[in-house]
Amino acid sequence: MKEIVKVQGLQKKFGKFKALRDVSFTVNAGEVIGFIGPNGAGKSTTIRTLLGIINRDAGEAKIFGKDVWHDSLEIHKRISYVPGDVALWGSLTGGEIIDLFIKLHGGGDKSKRDYLIKRFELDPKKKAKGYSKGNRQKVGLIAALSVDSDLYIFDEPTSGLDPLMEAVFQEEVEKIKRAGKAILLSSHILSEVERLADKVVIIRQGKVVETGTLEELRHLTRSTVTMVTEGDVARMASVNGVHDFKQTGNQATFSADNAFINDILSEAAKLGVKKFESVPPTLEDLFMRHYEV
Template sequence: MTVLTTNSLTKHFGKVKALNGVDIEVREGEVFGFIGPNGAGKSTTLRILLGMLKATDGSATIFGKDAWNDAVQLHERIAYVPGDVNLWPNLTGGEVIDLFIKLRGGKRTERRDELIQRFQLDPTKKCRAYSKGNRQKVALVAAFSSDADLYILDEPTSGLDPLMERVFQECVNEVKQQGKSVLLSSHILSEVEKLCDRVAIIRDGRIIESGSLADMRHLTRTQLLVETRQPMTELSSQPGVHHVEEKGSAFVFQVDSEKLDQVLSYISTFGIVKIESAPPTLEDLFMRHYEGVGGEG
């Protein structure tokens, strides 16, 4: 079942076209990754989905309801964590978490206390004393304490250390196992790769690639380290070979996955002494799409 859909979503800020026909679909019980550089249109898309911005054109529906017109009803079923959390400075972290739980119609629960412990958060401190990472923890505890059906997470691990990132990943997997849906916008590609069932890449306000990770890895390259008995000649000119570097007696290079058979056959003629390979990653895919762009949005 489809939980969230955008069709030809467009947003203009004056003459600037921030979104240009964005189509995404999030299904029930899946984690959907939404990646792209700063300025690509990720946060604008999420703000439209949350009813914070009105689309110039196109549509955005969540649970079959319009994201703009039915925003109040929809927020009863949505938990949102932004990448830069602002909290009431005079309240403690625990008070803020309890306030968010109460606003959703819930009560203080064992789940809330468990999450505070797992995220190693001191709930008695005033929010003005919290670091960025601790402010993120407050938002994450509040979100995962709620019984939401859809979690919209915009750079949620910003400011967290690797140990807390792992706790976050565990929480995402737990809500997924409960049949909940997660829309995760992140620039930490290894995080997206670990958690997401499907991914959409946005660039200049357009979706340039989407699908499951298995579907998309055909666009990536495998990195090889190869040492041979005889010197390899004309390696750089082989179809599908990129970024050849010499490291002592070995060569390190990348190969398009669809050309791997041919390249291995070529290498074998020189007598392979050592070969190491690194599997394609989402980062390879991302960098290949943005090669030469310089990260501009």
């Protein structure tokens, strides 16, 4: 797969404060990377470094094989970026601003622009100073999606959008992904990341603490099992890999280590299983697990 973004051992200090201590990940063509972490973890600092807005203190950061700081002008011709709070020129209309953004990028597809204005239900004739937060986001998204870029960087792109518009955004991202584009998506809306991302990069205190597909990350975590048996279900409590065991009558609920699922199933079979349900962790569960420790 073609490597579009490569970040290796990125570090950045603001005065004495280390905002980025060790950030490494890659984004390939046709791939959506979900970049998640709590407030202040370093997501926007990483993105601002990639955009060449700030320079790093150490590490490597490349887009299209080029250095993000030295070759930023060249890189920018092929990327679209939408921040979490799109700033607009208040006296221009939304439509004029979209056209300006498209022109600054070197041109875009007018029919795509019109299609997106309809999809996002934006009134392009209104002056930007009259727009709500959600409408300002729409202007940024429409402009970014109207141009043909090879890399799309979204930093909390749907903040302020209602769920219907969030869904429109997700559909449009799926389309650009299918077209082979690379997408870096930083978002607090974990259901959005869960739906779109091929891989997730979890950052905490300036350090990447986990990278992998959702399936890989799920494998590291416990599933929630609910089971009912004919025999005494209490015997499950002492099986390897069973945690947080709770029992009501002959029904038990516990979290199960995936590595021990075989032991758990064979012990359960001895008891005569009447019901067995195993629910894998959601991205939210995985995320909470990283921040509770």
